[in-house]
Amino acid sequence: MSMIASLLVALIAVLHVYFLILEMFLWDKPAGMKAFRQTKESAAATKVLAANQGLYNGFLAAGLFWALSMGTQGRDVQVFFLLCVLIAGIFGAVTASRKILFIQALPAALALVFTFLS
Template identity: 65%
Template sequence: MDSPLLLAANLLIAAIALLHIYILVLEMFLWEKPAGLRAFRNTPEKAATTRVLAANQGLYNGFLAAGLLWGLWLGDAGVHIKIFFLLCIAIAGIYGGLTAARKIIFIQTAPAVLALGLLALVIVV
């Protein structure tokens, strides 16, 4: 199943996994630091009261990244795993975009949907 479309899909999936690892770091370790405060537009007071919730969210983002990396590691056998985790990310992004901040749809959902589209093209072709 080697093709330029598969390479593009896998590169995008790897980038999405790295994004979720970055989110994990922000939410678990930098939530109350200047980088975390800036990224989520939090005040130090709000960050202090929500740090446990943020760390929990960060852990979930880590699981999403791990799932994508697992799918990549499995190669051709991992296509269904990649699809599953991309769907999870897209749905979580839609929910976050509707409930927290619209930009989440562009940061999280759009890349996942694009990667799903590329995988669909690879499967069809």
């Protein structure tokens, strides 16, 4: 169980690095516009906000990687950052797109379950 929990946490951290890249660097590029269904105009108008959002995703990733680096001593840190990801995913699903529930919240919930089981 511990290995599965660690792999899920690492996967979520990598996913949030990907979100950082999309939101901070690719927001107004074809890949970013496709991922977030943006037009050139809307991407240009929201680029600064997206970069800020991307930075927060980077902090979530950093926290998860930090927790993993602490081994078993980092379990509480893992739980904290996974809860942050879960809450952000639920909020995003309610306010922005239901798809976020499956991309962000569900993986965090699964990782939390496996973290508690290990």
